[in-house]
Structures are given as C-alpha cells and as structure tokens.
Amino acid sequence: MLRLGILVSGGGTNLQSIIDKIQNGYLAGCGIVTVVSSKTGVYALERAQKHNIPSAVISKKSFGSMEEYDSALIAHFKQYEVELVVLAGFLSMLGQAFVDTYRNRIINIHPSLIPSFCGKGYYGIIPHQKALEYGVKVTGATVHFVDLEYDSGPIILQKAVEVKPDDTPESLQLRVMQEAEWELLPKAIRLYKENRLILEGRKVRIE
Ligand code: GRF
Numbered sequence: 461m462l463r464l465g466i467l468v469s470g471g472g473t474n475l476q477s478i479i480d481k482i483q484n485g486y487l488a489g490c491g492i493v494t495v496v497s498s499k500t501g502v503y504a505l506e507r508a509q510k511h512n513i514p515s516a517v518i519s520k521k522s523f524g525s526m527e528e529y530d531s532a533l534i535a536h537f538k539q540y541e542v543e544l545v546v547l548a549g550f551l552s553m554l555g556q557a558f559v560d561t562y563r564n565r566i567i568n569i570h571p572s573l574i575p576s577f578c579g580k581g582y583y584g585i586i587p588h589q590k591a592l593e594y595g596v597k598v599t600g601a602t603v604h605f606v607d608l609e610y611d612s613g614p615i616i617l618q619k620a621v622e623v624k625p626d627d628t629p630e631s632l633q634l635r636v637m638q639e640a641e642w643e644l645l646p647k648a649i650r651l652y653k654e655n656r657l658i659l660e661g662r663k664v665r666i667e
Pocket of ligand 1: 468469470471472473474475504548549550569570571583584585633641
C-alpha cells in the first residue's frame with residue numbers, strides 16, 4: 461500500500477476527493493495513514509474522523525523555530541511511515557529539513573495555472589480574485605512537487621477551467637475545485653503510485 465500523509469488547513473474538500481477515490485477503487489492500493497492540520501477546528505479534521513483516519517494538529521506557532529516545527533512534522537510522518545506527503549489546502553510553509561527528508565515525495569494542489577497567480581500570499585480565494593481582476597479567460601489548477609519556495613516545484617499536472625463573465629471569486633473557486641482540483645490531485649497520486657512521474661531536471665515527464 462502507498463502510505464499517504466495529508467497536510468490540511470481548511471475545509472478538506474481535496475482530502476475528501478482522495479478519500480472518495482480510495483473508496484471507489486480509483487486509488488486502489490493507496491491508504492491515508494495520517495491527516496495533519498496546521499490548525500484546530502477545521503472541517504478537514506472532521507472528515508478524517510468520520511473516516512476513522514488518525515489525525516493530528518501540528519501548528520507552526522506552537523514551536524519556537526521553523527527547525528523545531530520541521531522536526532515535529534518529520535517525527536510524526538516517520539512514526540506513520542508516510543511514503544508520499546500530499547498538501548491538500550495546506551497553508552503553512554515547510555522548512556528545509558522537511559523538504560530534504562521528503563524530497564520529490566511531496567505534492568501540492570494550487571488553484572491557478574502556475575506560474576500565474578501563485579507564490580507568497582496567493583492562497584485560498586485570492587488566486588481567483590486576482591484572476592478576475594486581471595480579466596483572464598481561463599484559469600485552473602496545478603499539481604506540483606514541493607520545494608522550498610511557494611508554488612515553485614516541478615509541475616506534474618494542470619487543467620484549465622473557463623472563467624465566465626458573471627463569475628464571482630466564490631463561483632470561480634468552486635468550479636476550479638469541481639472541474640480541476642478534485643480530479644487532478646487523485647490523478648497525480650495514482651501516477652506517482654504507478655511510478656509514471658519521471659523527473660527530468662525541473663520538468664516532469666509522464667510515462
Ligand atoms: C482551495 O482553494 C484549494 O484550491 C486550496 O486550498 C483551498 C481549500 O482547499 N489548495 P480544501 O477544501 O481545504 O481542500
């Protein structure tokens with residue numbers, strides 16, 4: 461079984477898409493062994509509990525330094541023998557030690573077509589607000605390997621989503637989730653499990 465560790469910070473709809481795809485067989489052979497939230501009281505934790513998935517809250521502000529926070533995360537994921545770390549609506553930054561420990565085994569879903577509308581400060585509803593402000597005709601979602609910078613690692617999958625004239629940030633966010641995020645993240649996990657993601661420099665070739 462591919463042992464998944466999921467990092468969350470919010471509603472957990474991307475976590476739910478993984479749970480659902482494991483249950484319907486699309487992600488057969490994968491299992492979520494732990495869900496770790498960056499903060500308490502988020503619905504993602506309730507989703508984990510409903511499905512009897514062990515969960516924990518490991519919050520950066522509980523630690524005196526990035527190094528201590530990193531060490532706590534590494535210790536937790538090693539305890540659960542996590543093989544692939546999935547950032548699903550996760551809003552904290554990971555430190556050097558964590559990224560080094562799980563190099564090329566951390567993937568993230570970002571709600572835009574990177575390199576547009578990404579980087580520090582672009583999370584949640586903000587990429588959609590910026591897309592509407594700019595007047596783009598398409599936006600979408602990106603799954604990428606995580607490195608030390610925000611939203612900058614090798615791109616694995618992308619999917620474009622049409623921006624409609626009457627879109628609000630909320631309606632656009634929901635459509636990007638429904639039509640792109642909830643499809644791409646499980647698909648990237650499946651490709652990883654099938655060893656079909658070939659890293660070539662900073663590019664990913666899918667076999
Ligand atoms: C969504 O906007 C998603 O694109 C981004 O984080 C937000 C919440 O995701 N990654 P989730 O519902 O907590 O998975």
